[in-house]
Amino acid sequence: MTSLDSVPRVRRGVRCTYDKTRDSDVVLFPEGVLLLNETAAAVVLRCDGASSVGDIALALADEFDGVQPDDVIELVDRLVARRVVDVD
Amino acid sequence: MGLLAELTHRCPLHCPYCSNPVELVQRADELDTVTWQRVFDEARELGVLQVHLSGGEPLARPDLPSLLAHASGLGCYTNLVTSGLGLTAPRLADLVDRGLDHVQLSVQDSDRLNANLIAGVKGFDRKLTAAALIKDAELALTVNAVLHKANLDHIGGIIALAEQMGADRLELANTQYYGWALRNRAALLPTRSQLAAALPVVQAAQQRLAGQMEIVYVVADYHEANPKPCMYGWGSRQLTVSPNGDVLPCPAASVITSLPVQNVQRSSLSEIWYDSPTFNAYRGTSWMQEPCLSCPRKEIDFGGCRCQAFQLTGDAAATDPVCTLSPDHGLVQEILGTEITPSRPAFAMRRSV
Numbered sequence: 110m111t112s113l114d115s116v117p118r119v120r121r122g123v124r125c126t127y128d129k130t131r132d133s134d135v136v137l138f139p140e141g142v143l144l145l146n147e148t149a150a151a152v153v154l155r156c157d158g159a160s161s162v163g164d165i166a167l168a169l170a171d172e173f174d175g176v177q178p179d180d181v182i183e184l185v186d187r188l189v190a191r192r193v194v195d196v197d
Numbered sequence: 198m199g200l201l202a203e204l205t206h207r208c209p210l211h212c213p214y215c216s217n218p219v220e221l222v223q224r225a226d227e228l229d230t231v232t233w234q235r236v237f238d239e240a241r242e243l244g245v246l247q248v249h250l251s252g253g254e255p256l257a258r259p260d261l262p263s264l265l266a267h268a269s270g271l272g273c274y275t276n277l278v279t280s281g282l283g284l285t286a287p288r289l290a291d292l293v294d295r296g297l298d299h300v301q302l303s304v305q306d307s308d309r310l311n312a313n314l315i316a317g318v319k320g321f322d323r324k325l326t327a328a329a330l331i332k333d334a335e336l337a338l339t340v341n342a343v344l345h346k347a348n349l350d351h352i353g354g355i356i357a358l359a360e361q362m363g364a365d366r367l368e369l370a371n372t373q374y375y376g377w378a379l380r381n382r383a384a385l386l387p388t389r390s391q392l393a394a395a396l397p398v399v400q401a402a403q404q405r406l407a408g409q410m411e412i413v414y415v416v417a418d419y420h421e422a423n424p425k426p427c428m429y430g431w432g433s434r435q436l437t438v439s440p441n442g443d444v445l446p447c448p449a450a451s452v453i454t455s456l457p458v459q460n461v462q463r464s465s466l467s468e469i470w471y472d473s474p475t476f477n478a479y480r481g482t483s484w485m486q487e488p489c490l491s492c493p494r495k496e497i498d499f500g501g502c503r504c505q506a507f508q509l510t511g512d513a514a515a516t517d518p519v520c521t522l523s524p525d526h527g528l529v530q531e532i533l534g535t536e537i538t539p540s541r542p543a544f545a546m547r548r549s550v
């Protein structure tokens with residue numbers, strides 16, 4: 110289970126990019142595409158294998174109003190389920 | 198959306214289970230570099246974000262690096278689908294430089310001798326080398342093994358081989374009967390007891406390797422009660438371009454000879470995708486007949502595979518005969534009853550005539 114101490118990392122073979130056709134940030138992997146909203150994109154960008162979920166939540170609180178640590182945990186959980194990131 | 202680009206049908210292997218058509222496209226009829234690049238441009242315009250570079254053996258195209266660079270430059274995710282033969286450290290480094298994201302490497306078996314017999318060439322050790330190169334380059338790796346009568350008993354070994362190769366994903370795909378595989382069906386169809394023995398081995402490995410190596414198991418659909426779905430629906434998220442530029446909703450669809458042939462030399466991808474009778478033929482559900490039309494599963498499996506329906510019944514709009522509700526289901530039962538024999542017929546190896 111993901112906690113504030115978990116350190117997520119974008120998996121090998123996953124590419125984050127911006128898709129102008131859909132006007133959205135996306136993550137690409139061999140089996141599909143995931144559209145990301147602004148917050149999700151900011152989280153994925155910070156899943157660098159060094160920052161913890163707590164660090165990410167802190168960084169995001171500066172940038173986006175009303176993003177709670179629990180939101181970040183939930184988001185990382187969903188990204189793990191879609192095999193976009195893994196956590197140590 | 199995903200584009201399967203079959204760059205060539207040339208291949209150093211001769212797998213009898215190959216889904217490529219029995220009439221392989223000849224080298225002289227292959228699209229040139231510039232045309233492929235235009236195809237990628239048009240695909241990107243359509244919304245394609247995944248480009249699978251496949252074949253035949255895509256490494257047999259000397260212009261593979263520039264094709265890959267073009268697709269990657271358009272912002273597409275690039276997947277090289279390869280037998281691994283012909284992959285060298287410098288070639289791989291070049292492809293990585295040009296934006297390669299992922300490699301799908303096929304293996305024939307975990308037993309060297311049997312793997313080489315199935316491939317019709319001594320390729321086993323070269324695949325081990327290819328896998329090591331892919332890992333050294335820190336690329337994401339999917340190993341794909343097509344399962345059939347001659348290798349299903351080694352499924353535990355195949356899983357171990359994929360682990361040894363350091364795969365992130367393993368696809369264990371029971372043979373789909375198109376092209377050469379259809380021709381070799383009697384030599385490939387597994388027995389029920391083979392399938393029954395394989396399943397718990399797969400399930401145990403899925404549990405043991407959870408979080409480490411994802412194992413995707415594709416069931417043997419002739420033996421199932423429900424057919425496999427037609428992709429995500431016909432003409433919904435996938436398209437295939439064959440080596441000569443024919444555009445198909447799926448790689449097997451050239452068997453449906455009742456549909457007109459679309460080609461990138463004559464029309465743009467978007468004309469073909471939106472307006473062609475071929476892509477519109479089985480979109481949605483209104484083309485369906487009973488029992489599919491009033492079946493609750495029609496949005497799940499889309500009536501099964503159109504290519505299989507055509508191959509077995511001659512009507513591509515029929516219910517896939519694999520379905521136990523199909524009036525033609527007896528055909529599949531008869532095939533299973535007559536073609537599965539204790540001895541295995543010889544393989545007709547895939548080659549150009």
Ligand SMILES: C[S@@+](CC[C@H](N)C(=O)[O-])C[C@H]1O[C@@H](n2cnc3c(N)ncnc32)[C@H](O)[C@@H]1O
Nearest residue numbers: 214215216252253278279280303341372373378
């Ligand atoms: C036709 S091959 C071409 C690429 C390359 N030559 C290779 O074998 O990896 C594309 C993929 O389809 C798989 N494949 C081939 N024949 C198949 C069949 N009859 N059913 C299911 N998968 C098949 C291969 O293992 C491979 O992963």
Ligand code: SF4
Nearest residue numbers: 208210212215253280
């Ligand atoms: S499945 Fe085998 S014969 Fe067919 S293209 Fe791939 S390596 Fe070649």
Ligand code: SF4
Nearest residue numbers: 489492494495500520
């Ligand atoms: S009747 Fe048609 S829709 Fe229903 S399960 Fe069979 S193939 Fe699928």
